[in-house]
Amino acid sequence: MIRYYSTNNKNYLVSFKDALLSGLAPDKGLYMPERFPVYDQNKLMEKDFRNLATYLAKLFIEEEIPEDEIKNICYDAFNFDVPLKRINDNIFILELFWGPTCAFKDFGARFMALTMSYFLKKINKKIKILVATSGDTGSAVAKGFYKVENIEVVILYPSQKVSLLQEKQLTTLGENITALEVLGTFDDCQAMVKEAFVDKDLNSRLNLCSANSINIGRLIPQSFYYVWGYNRLKYLLNGIEPQLIYCTPSGNFGNLTGGLFAKRMGLNVKKFIAATNENDVVPEFLFTGKFNPRPSVTTYSNAMDVGNPSNFARMIDMYTKDNSSYWENMKKDIMGYKVSDEETLDTVKKVYEKTGYILDPHSAVGYKAIQKFKKDNESNNFNFIFLGTAHPAKFMDILEDKLGIKVDIPSQLQEALLKEKKSIKIKNIYSDLKDFLLQTK
Numbered sequence: 001m002i003r004y005y006s007t008n009n010k011n012y013l014v015s016f017k018d019a020l021l022s023g024l025a026p027d028k029g030l031y032m033p034e035r036f037p038v039y040d041q042n043k044l045m046e047k048d049f050r051n052l053a054t055y056l057a058k059l060f061i062e063e064e065i066p067e068d069e070i071k072n073i074c075y076d077a078f079n080f081d082v083p084l085k086r087i088n089d090n091i092f093i094l095e096l097f098w099g100p101t102c103a104f105k106d107f108g109a110r111f112m113a114l115t116m117s118y119f120l121k122k123i124n125k126k127i128k129i130l131v132a133t134s135g136d137t138g139s140a141v142a143k144g145f146y147k148v149e150n151i152e153v154v155i156l157y158p159s160q161k162v163s164l165l166q167e168k169q170l171t172t173l174g175e176n177i178t179a180l181e182v183l184g185t186f187d188d189c190q191a192m193v194k195e196a197f198v199d200k201d202l203n204s205r206l207n208l209c210s211a212n213s214i215n216i217g218r219l220i221p222q223s224f225y226y227v228w229g230y231n232r233l234k235y236l237l238n239g240i241e242p243q244l245i246y247c248t249p250s251g252n253f254g255n256l257t258g259g260l261f262a263k264r265m266g267l268n269v270k271k272f273i274a275a276t277n278e279n280d281v282v283p284e285f286l287f288t289g290k291f292n293p294r295p296s297v298t299t300y301s302n303a304m305d306v307g308n309p310s311n312f313a314r315m316i317d318m319y320t321k322d323n324s325s326y327w328e329n330m331k332k333d334i335m336g337y338k339v340s341d342e343e344t345l346d347t348v349k350k351v352y353e354k355t356g357y358i359l360d361p362h363s364a365v366g367y368k369a370i371q372k373f374k375k376d377n378e379s380n381n382f383n384f385i386f387l388g389t390a391h392p393a394k395f396m397d398i399l400e401d402k403l404g405i406k407v408d409i410p411s412q413l414q415e416a417l418l419k420e421k422k423s424i425k426i427k428n429i430y431s432d433l434k435d436f437l438l439q440t441k
């Protein structure tokens, strides 16, 4: 059985179940697997994504969840396509945005929700998930937990500070999902949620649980599509072994860490490119060796506006070996590039004009970072895959206003737009949140 340690204390080991249900270790460290299972490449070819995910998930959790349940979870969680498409020459996009909320976060959110539900049913326990969102995370989490048994979800979002589409995605689900429209900012929402988690009185009366991106249950499935992308590429190259470089548009670096997991599991990837917008603390670290977290700045790729990436602790952990410097070790695997807002829009425009492919601003940061890498390095022998993290329709206002590019809206987003918004307005004070939580207990 693979156990999970805290990045603050390697001797503190827990099961997958406990790591999943607690989110953060008691010492505030992030959970990491004590070892990485190595997969057998021969068992992977010819399989569809759900079979591949089932096989890989089993390597992590088969001692804690029976095989047929793991299969059910993966079939439920990943019931959409994960296509790899050639953009031009040796650059490919792995489209991770065909899930229910049209962003890659669907992979992690759905897998986490279903594994949590499995354990909760077994011990006959109910929990309440509390999340603050500035837009995108909330909808992936909400959709991930939608109609999942034994779990109630309460989402706090700042009134009038999310896009129409985002608000619809948060507020039209109903069932076990409640949207609290907070008359305040995202920071207010986050502060209220934090206060709830440290309120002893409240926690003695409710089983509160967090579902933010540091949960190991969201990270593990994010390694699966890196393995899948490699296989699809090999298939497109008629079976020739790709010399692969992955490029990941990054904010909290959970997505990139999923790639690092895949490499430890045996994936043959030559390098990772960490692509960021102006919030470039990690590229800066890779360049200078100094990690300097700071408040984030707002950009067009707003889901990557992170000034202090939470998964950096995991990256340090993975590259700390004996007496060598983790900076030196990390640099061997990861190159960092930052992309400005201006470059982002210019990239969307140029790629569209040249190929007809419409990139969303986040994915465009990934494409541009590859171009920067190619300028700096001899790259003819390589193939590049960048991760398409969001469907362009999610950012249609920017694409239309700034570039005049019209985007077709996929059915899952259209559906939300047609439904009626249902939210409960509360003030940006903690006692209002607490009253609400206790009254709906």
Ligand SMILES: *Cc1c(COP(=O)(O)O)cnc(C)c1O
Pocket: 103, 104, 105, 136, 213, 249, 250, 251, 252, 253, 254, 255, 256, 303, 304, 362, 389, 390
């Ligand atoms: C969350 C998000 C990212 C950044 O992913 P991290 O795991 O936080 O690095 C990139 N693009 C989109 C569209 C996202 O929603």
